[in-house]
Amino acid sequence: MHLKRLSLLNYKNFETREFEFDAKINCLVGSNGVGKTNVLDSIYHLAFGKSYFNPVTTQNIRHGEEFFVIEGLFEKKDREERIVCSFKKGGKKVLKRNGKVYDRISDHIGQVPLVIVSPSDRDLILEGSDVRRKFMDGVISQSDKGYLQDVLDYQKLVSQRNALLKFFAANRTFDADSLEVYNDQLHALGTRIYEKRVAFMVDFTPIFAAQYKVISGGDEPVQLSYQSQLDAAPLSDLLRDNLEKDRVLQYTSQGIHKDDLNMEIGGHPIKKFGSQGQQKSFLIALKFAQFQFMKAQVSGMPVLLLDDIFDKLDEDRVSHIISLVNQDHFGQIFISDTHAERTEATVKRIHQTYALIAL
Numbered sequence: 001m002h003l004k005r006l007s008l009l010n011y012k013n014f015e016t017r018e019f020e021f022d023a024k025i026n027c028l029v030g031s032n033g034v035g036k037t038n039v040l041d042s043i044y045h046l047a048f049g050k051s052y053f054n055p056v057t058t059q060n061i062r063h064g065e066e067f068f069v070i071e072g073l074f075e076k077k078d079r080e081e082r083i084v085c086s087f088k089k090g091g092k093k094v095l096k097r098n099g100k101v102y103d104r105i106s107d108h109i110g111q112v113p114l115v116i117v118s119p120s121d122r123d124l125i126l127e128g129s130d131v132r133r134k135f136m137d138g139v140i141s142q143s144d145k146g147y148l149q150d151v152l153d154y155q156k157l158v159s160q161r162n163a164l165l166k167f168f169a170a171n172r173t174f175d176a177d178s179l180e181v182y183n184d185q186l187h188a189l190g191t192r193i194y195e196k197r198v199a200f201m202v203d204f205t206p207i208f209a210a211q212y213k214v215i216s217g218g219d220e221p222v223q224l225s226y227q228s229q230l231d232a233a234p235l236s237d238l239l240r241d242n243l244e245k246d247r248v249l250q251y252t253s254q255g256i257h258k259d260d261l262n263m264e265i266g267g268h269p270i271k272k273f274g275s276q277g278q279q280k281s282f283l284i285a286l287k288f289a290q291f292q293f294m295k296a297q298v299s300g301m302p303v304l305l306l307d308d309i310f311d312k313l314d315e316d317r318v319s320h321i322i323s324l325v326n327q328d329h330f331g332q333i334f335i336s337d338t339h340a341e342r343t344e345a346t347v348k349r350i351h352q353t354y355a356l357i358a359l
């Protein structure tokens with residue numbers, strides 16, 4: 001599928017703006033602050049009904065205005081699809097597909113498969129484990145609708161169990177039976193989520209490794225691995241064995257809400273020991289792996305948004321990325337860059353049609 005036309009009304013720095021896009025490569029070029037990332041974010045809105053960068057919806061309305069409208073015309077298997085995302089201050093976000101309003105925005109997810117690569121992805125390396133779990137959950141849930149509900153139900157149970165532990169501590173009381181009810185449910189859900197994460201990583205890790213190898217052009221010893229307390233023992237045992245600890249801490253210290261993805265180079269955390277270019281390559285490989293994984297799950301090729309990805313990468317790595325996206329298994333691509341000449345010289349090496357859009 002590809003986006004043919006985009007129209008923006010009062011979206012961030014754009015008052016009214018129309019864009020026509022190439023079915024393959026689109027380069028958005030211009031100086032800092034002209035709105036290149038904003039255009040990518042508006043396309044992200046059409047896929048996920050929200051911003052990738054700013055979760056406060058009112059802040060996506062152009063300053064001084066009351067509403068925004070983003071309208072995209074897609075071509076999907078020779079049929080046209082019109083997706084409109086709009087928001088008015090004080091109201092609810094409205095997402096429409098071919099004139100029909102969605103009851104729930106989540107029902108739209110998957111209609112426009114899309115992967116974004118942006119400088120803010122570095123949070124995946126630098127921030128806490130919740131960011132990495134969210135990434136993993138996002139990719140798994142693309143192909144498994146029940147998975148996200150399991151994760152939400154599990155999180156609710158953990159909150160309830162934590163509240164009970166706090167209640168016990170505050171009231172100097174304890175009731176093993178009521179805690180046991182939570183433990184049983186957490187064990188059932190947590191085990192199911194754990195098994196799905198393990199199975200996912202078995203498929204995902206080699207795809208990631210292959211992408212990294214192409215981007216780095218060699219055999220840098222990077223490793224991505226899943227780490228869970230459930231690797232050591234079943235969750236029911238962990239909850240039982242850590243009961244005294246949990247009572248002191250007044251929260252649930254064991255479970256899949258503590259899972260993490262280890263990102264290493266030469267056996268050491270890439271966060272501390274990877275160069276900026278290596279970290280960036282790692283993140284691009286992660287996102288390209290997400291793209292490949294998603295492609296196998298959805299009908300039609302996902303759209304790829306590449307926000308400012310060439311910065312900090314040497315010529316070789318840029319060439320390798322270009323050769324990767326030049327292969328048939330990538331669909332429509334949007335690239336933002338401040339250097340019009342660099343971008344054009346780069347995309348010219350791709351033997352595909354392209355549009356250069358100056359902002």
Ligand SMILES: Nc1ncnc2c1ncn2[C@@H]1O[C@H](COP(=O)(O)OP(=O)(O)OP(=O)(O)O)[C@@H](O)[C@H]1O
Nearest residue numbers: 012013032033034035036037038059060061062063
């Ligand atoms: N709600 C808003 N109303 C008006 N302008 C906004 C709003 N939100 C963001 N902007 C403006 O959008 C601009 C930033 O746009 P964007 O991040 O897309 O720039 P860019 O072209 O990607 O820049 P860079 O090359 O620095 O990454 C800023 O000038 C900012 O003030």
